[in-house]
Structure formats: structure tokens, C-alpha cells
Amino acid sequence: MDTRTQRHFDHHAAQFDSMYHEGQPLQRTFNRTFRKAIYERFALTFEHAEPLAGKTVLDIGCGSGRYAVEFAKRGAARVVGVDYAPGMLALAREYAAANGAADRCQFVEGDFTTELLAERFDIVVAIGVFDYQDMPVEFLRKMVEHCRGRVIATFPGRSLVRMPLRKLRYWFGNCPVLFYREQEVRDISRLAGLCTLQIVPIHNSGTGYVLVGDV
Ligand SMILES: C[S@@+](CC[C@H](N)C(=O)[O-])C[C@H]1O[C@@H](n2cnc3c(N)ncnc32)[C@H](O)[C@@H]1O
Numbered sequence: 752m753d754t755r756t757q758r759h760f761d762h763h764a765a766q767f768d769s770m771y772h773e774g775q776p777l778q779r780t781f782n783r784t785f786r787k788a789i790y791e792r793f794a795l796t797f798e799h800a801e802p803l804a805g806k807t808v809l810d811i812g813c814g815s816g817r818y819a820v821e822f823a824k825r826g827a828a829r830v831v832g833v834d835y836a837p838g839m840l841a842l843a844r845e846y847a848a849a850n851g852a853a854d855r856c857q858f859v860e861g862d863f864t865t866e867l868l869a870e871r872f873d874i875v876v877a878i879g880v881f882d883y884q885d886m887p888v889e890f891l892r893k894m895v896e897h898c899r900g901r902v903i904a905t906f907p908g909r910s911l912v913r914m915p916l917r918k919l920r921y922w923f924g925n926c927p928v929l930f931y932r933e934q935e936v937r938d939i940s941r942l943a944g945l946c947t948l949q950i951v952p953i954h955n956s957g958t959g960y961v962l963v964g965d966v
Contacts, residue, residue: 757835757862759926761934768815779813783869787955791935792905794819795951796878799903799963806873809897811863812880816843816856822874823852832858833866864890873900882928883904891943898966902945906931908958936960 760767760949770786773779783790796818797907800808804826805812810819820843822830830852834840840858847856859866864886875898877890884890894902907917911931912959921928933950945964953959 753883753927755925755927757893758925760834760836760922761838764842764926766838767839768817768842769819769953771815788953788959790815791955792878792953792959792961793821793959795953796903796905797821797825799949799951799961800874800876800901801825803874806900807831807870809833809868809870809872809875809894811875811877811894812883813843813858814839814879816840816846816858817877818878819843819856819858820850820852822849823846823847823855824850824927827855830856830867831868831872832856833861833863834858835860835862846874863893868897871897871899874898874931877904879905880914881931883926884929884963885927886938887931888942891939895944895964895966900966902962902964902966904962905953906936906960906962908933908960913958929940931960933960936962 770789805828808822808827808830810832813819813834816832819830819832832843837860840860843858847853875894881904907930909932914930924925936950947965949963951961
């Protein structure tokens with residue numbers, strides 16, 4: 752486990768979750784203006800995950816539970832979120848309870864790369880997680896092994912301006928971060944054994960992709 756990433760997200764859980772806050776008008780305007788890519792990847796994920804009624808979902812690196820709860824709200828029968836940052840999971844459990852989804856959402860503390868899950872799921876997602884994986888093929892292969900339907904994952908692209916700025920920001924936070932070319936995402940998918948493959952650009956991120964694959 753990369754303890755730097757785990758520590759980073761544990762310490763910054765509330766700050767991370769504030770990206771989704773829509774309550775205060777000022778914060779809503781700020782988020783909708785400067786965090787368009789976060790909202791776009793959210794919309795793209797659900798566009799490609801539907802129909803969700805009765806499905807089971809594994810949400811890897813579930814963070815503060817925004818996706819897990821949305822899966823449940825859209826009809827998923829059961830959602831399992833895995834994350835190694837306890838601060839994130841505390842927010843996820845709170846958010847699920849506040850949205851009446853606690854009975855369908857289970858949050859498990861652990862590192863997905865070593866976690867033993869006996870189950871296979873209809874949908875397996877990892878949103879904003881490949882940014883921090885130094886063994887992306889093995890990570891995606893494990894996602895495929897736990898899936899009997901669709902895999903959805905996001906990958907940050909290599910851009911001229913955003914990439915160095917983000918690298919610098921994470922360097923100060925002592926958290927390594929990775930970036931991918933579209934061809935690298937294709938190669939990783941092929942090596943991990945994904946069949947149908949669609950790579951959808953996230954326009955608002957400069958570069959960045961949503962990978963949609965069927966097992
Ligand atoms: C950028 S956040 C994304 C959270 C959520 N998916 C979202 O988009 O709102 C990345 C999350 O992945 C978790 N994470 C990264 N690598 C992980 C691993 N190997 N096992 C479990 N959690 C991991 C981090 O702790 C963090 O909460």
C-alpha cells in the first residue's frame with residue numbers, strides 16, 4: 752500500500768468532499784465553474800452504468816461515497832465501497848445515512864490491491880483512482896476479476912498545463928500522481944483482459960478519459 756496516498760486522502764477527506772458541495776450559492780458557483788471535469792465524469796459514469804435497477808456495484812476508492820450513494824439512489828440493489836482512507840469512509844457512511852441509502856451501501860476499509868473479496872459484481876468502478884496506482888494493469892485486472900458485467904474507470908490525461916501544475920500541488924502534499932496517454936489506457940485495458948472498449952474523453956479536464964469495458 753502507498754501510505755503517502757492513503758494518508759493524503761485521510762487527512763484531506765473533508766476538503767476533497769467539498770468539491771461536491773452545492774448547498775451554499777457561492778460554493779455551488781465556484782464548484783460548477785472551476786470543477787466542471789468532476790461533474791462531467793460523474794455524469795458520464797452514470798450515463799454508461801445505467802440501467803442500474805437491481806444491480807450490484809463495487810466502487811473502488813469510493814472516497815466520501817458520492818458515487819456509491821448515487822448508485823443506490825438510482826436503484827442498485829447493493830453497493831460495496833472500498834477505500835483505505837478511514838476519514839473518507841466516515842464521510843461516506845454519514846452521507847449514505849443522510850440520503851436513506853445506508854441499508855444498500857456497505858463501506859469496507861482496505862487496500863483494493865490486497866483486499867480479498869469473494870464476490871463478483873455487475874458493475875465495478877474506480878473513479879479518480881488510477882491517478883494513484885503504480886501498477887495499473889494489475890489493478891484493472893483485479894477489477895475485471897471481480898466483475899461479471901461492466902467496468903468503468905477514469906484516467907487523468909497528460910496535458911501541457913494542468914499536468915505539471917497538478918504534479919507540483921501533489922508533490923507539496925507528498926502524494927505521487929500518475930498521468931496516461933490514450934494509447935496507454937488502451938494497452939492497459941487489453942493487458943487486463945477487457946473485451947469491449949470505449950474511451951470517452953472528459954472534455955472539461957483538458958485531457959482525461961472514462962474507460963468503459965465489458966467483461
Ligand atoms: C480522488 S479520490 C476519489 C473518490 C471517489 N471515487 C470520487 O470520485 O468521489 C481517490 C480515492 O481512492 C482511494 N484509493 C486510492 N488507491 C486505493 C487503493 N489501492 N485501495 C483503496 N482505496 C484507494 C483514496 O483513499 C481516495 O479516497
